[in-house]
Amino acid sequence: MNDMSNPVIIKGGIGDSPKRTEDHRFLSGKGRYTDDINRPGQAYAYFKRSDVAHGVIKSIDTTAAAAMPGVVAIYTGEDIAKAGIGGVPCGWQLHSKDGSPMVEPPHPILAQGKVRYVGDAIAMVIAETTEQAKDAAEALVIDIETLPAVSEMRAATAPGAALVHDAAAGNICFDWHIGDKAAVDAAFATAFKIAKIDVVNNRLIPNPMEPRAAIGDFDQSSGEHTLYTTSQNPHVIRLLMGAFVLQIPEHKLRVVAPDVGGGFGAKIFHYIEEAAVTWAAAKLNRPVKWTCERGEAFITDAHGRDHITHAELAMAEDGKFLGLRVNTMANMGAYLSTFAPSVPTYLSATLLAGVYTTPAIYGEVKAIFTNTVPVDAYRGAGRPETTFLLERLVDVAAKEMGMDRVAIRRRNFIPIDAYPYQTPVALMYDSGNHEATLARCMEIADWNGFEARRAAAAQRGKLRGIGMSTYLEACGIAPSAVAGALGARAGLYEVANVRVHPTGSVTVFTGTHSHGQGHETTFAQLVADQLGVPFESVEVVHGDTAKIPFGMGTYGSRSLAVGGSAMVKAMDKIIAKGKKIAAHLMEAAVDDIEFKDGKFTVTGTDKSKSFAEIAITAYVPHNYPIEEVEPGLDETAFYDPKNFTYPGGCHICEVEIDPETGVVQLIAFTAVDDIGRVINPMIVHGQVHGGVTQGIGQALLEHAIYDETGQLLSGSLMDYTMPRADNIVNIHVGTESTMCTHNPLGAKGVGEVGAIGSPPAVINAVVDALRDYGVTHVDMPATAQKIWSIINAGINAGAPRMAAE
Amino acid sequence: MYDFEYHKPGAIDDAVKALGADAEAKALAGGMTFIPVLKQRLAKPSAVVDLAGLGLTGIRREGNALVIKAMTTHREVAMSSEVASAIPALAELASNIGDRQVRYRGTIGGSLANNDPSACYPSAVLALGATIVTSRRRIAAADYFQGMFTTALEPDELITEVSFPIPEKAAYAKFPNPASRYAMVGVFVAKTAAGARVAVTGAGNDGVFRHAAMEAALDQSFTADALKDVTTPESLMNGDIHAGTAYRAHLVGVMARRAVMACK
């Protein structure tokens, strides 16, 4: 095996940037997505959805609809209940401060008794064509008695608010905490100064380019069910849907997630449509296909973020952080989506130390039900929320202390020699070098030259600002025992099956899933590098439970750190076996065989066998140690991570504001991240570009807005502002790596860093640009209207205002 | 989309007949607005009359007027040297409508027939005092626009061309809606033989309108400075999640000044 610290870059190996194998297929229209799949005799499902946010279903009359041309079947919540089908489960259980379990209301696959958000599915209409199904859906006679709705968390928790679920008093799902309250109170008692902030983490709609789709199929002869679905984790769907919803055992249920056009978290979760089409296909003995439309995606794909937080930071006279107190409300939406409870808690509050040595931390989180689309993990999942809060708070703290923003950060950084570092909120960071990423980022961004640029901008009538964020996140989820102790209802290891073929080419079956990340390239590089085979002779297979032993899928930037580590383990087994075969062939002791650059060599001699020779010998075992070694060269490994991984870094953003219109123009963005081992620098850059773009989207543009009756006002791309090319700038990307100390690759993960680190850098720049207006905080998104209102209020007041928003 | 009959007549008379024969029939131009409406089942026409076979494309100079036929696409207007030399502001306006795909399909006739309150062309038509020529009459701009999505057109009346008097100078300044990129506020300013004209789109709560106070100020002095103290009543403004009435009223002033400065 090649030494991974070896700086020599082999063509197609670790550190090289071959073009992405998958891109030819994607860019030439040859990708095969779920909607491209058509099964013989397939019928089409259309879901009739609620257009009110809250109401009692009085009656549904399907008679006229059922008589419409082409209709195959119509199912309602009543049919589902009669069939004994369970609801879609929640994969994470939390307990409140008082020890009681979270309120976990059933989430039936078609609404029963009540509808709880605009988009809640009322009936599934199946017809020969989608148009016929839609025609029939219009003929359904549905009587819903509208109830008052709660769409916003403050309204939902006000006295006398309408209840989304009767079981959840005050609409509270759980009231959770972490950390040491007494220690924090004591720290505040000795504080020299206290910085306070109120922030809203704006609700987002993920919008992957490919809308969701699902096809249910049933083979009557074998009794096997197949679900083709747009999923980031087919095995998880098989587990959740098979065991909890439809009671189909794994050996009779296959889940295929073929090419998937972007996920960003929204395609992690088990959605009702998947279970509905799988069930209906068996019942009708006919494939059933559903393809989501863009407008439908807005009201059915799990939304992201939506936190309201108040935080206070106690500081000593020298600017050292003494204690942090955080109180958050997190919107769950109308039902608990698969991982929703973990997002504001174990994926968020556990990071409240950030990159700082704050010794005492106490966080409280109330999860709230509202009459809105369920909210769950979205690129970054919990870490962007905490990072935004912390990095804004640190800027406010600097102002409060009259300290420089960089100096206060440096004063509080966890020093490199303090690693491994135990935080007061459960996590133990293994490695990091915050000074290195900060210094490099400041250098590239020319932080120190900023004031001259600001003055030049002022000459042009523009307000220029610069902002930074020094962040750390936890990903590579997760050690199963830890996750289990924290409430996860699954293990979070990863699986790799490395199959060496007789002629020496290799197929790798991975339980992770690629939906834009370029795994087919990165993993092939890893295998090529480690086994010394050409990059082109490695094939990566993912997304089919019939082909892959098992897996937990792709989210939480885990694919390389956990999935790649499983591959390394499997390759270790391949090499160990290869050594035995080589020892036999070369009549040497196994201990004397070393493997390097694709060759098995007898140490200290020039006797060697190539990897391909060993492979063919394993499959044609004529001259073979058959008594001790099985034929074949095919190994599987399960890898359970020992800890989370902790990528981090520094992002710096520079903006200019047009005071006349309030428009915020991005001028420069620099990201220097510590993501551990880099396999393909080009792909890493691409991941950072994409993540930062989504972060800029959150900071400046995107906002899911509901009115008080629970109607989604930003319900299409005409009103929901996705970032476009002219909203961003060329992003300077740098990496300053420290290795993860506990996985064999040293990899930390890069999928989410861009979306986590960037929003506070942007808003810190916006606040800095407005510094002469006395602004201390601006909530996201910093739209032109919002900025203009701030500036205008300042102008009208005749004096700079003290705080905005 | 619901089923409908599809017609593609070869003569304007036949198109008008097809539309007149059936109250539920609708004309189809570039389809950039109409097709999404059909796909979302927001309209249920019995018949769709495609105007693509009527020979209604082309741009020509007619004395002191620039005449653009109804089926001329935004891209053709944006790229036309005839337009660039006669009314460069119009080419500029067309070049910023939607995206490339929309500009290749969308037409001036479709835009004006639709009269979306955030569409760009209505401001140019109103500010320049253009004439809408239809299958049966000529309609002055002032009579044509009748509020959001409402025009003087009869159900079986087709726009055939639009005649723009050529101004001394003109410019269009658009503040795009951040999401849709339609005009959140668009101001078309022109110096014409009849005086200064200012038309505002995107902002008004009753569609495109002329800004009398600004016109009066510009008649005194055709400079951005002349508009400095001219305000726009909030009560006339539209408000939505992107911009409230106060912000829109403010932006009308900003965009008008920028348009005056850009006039050529």
Ligand SMILES: Cc1cc2nc3c(=O)[nH]c(=O)nc-3n(C[C@H](O)[C@H](O)[C@H](O)COP(=O)(O)OP(=O)(O)OC[C@H]3O[C@@H](n4cnc5c(N)ncnc54)[C@H](O)[C@@H]3O)c2cc1C
């Ligand atoms: C993504 C996107 C962005 C856009 N951005 C902008 C923008 O920034 N600014 C802007 O101004 N517009 C914008 N538009 C609208 C665009 O300009 C369309 O061209 C316009 O709305 C309709 O023109 P069309 O030719 O496609 O007409 P169609 O959609 O075919 O028809 C629209 C309506 O007009 C009627 N009609 C069409 N032609 C005639 C005729 N000759 N006589 C009588 N009735 C007729 C039709 O029956 C229909 O009711 C955008 C559209 C999209 C999809």
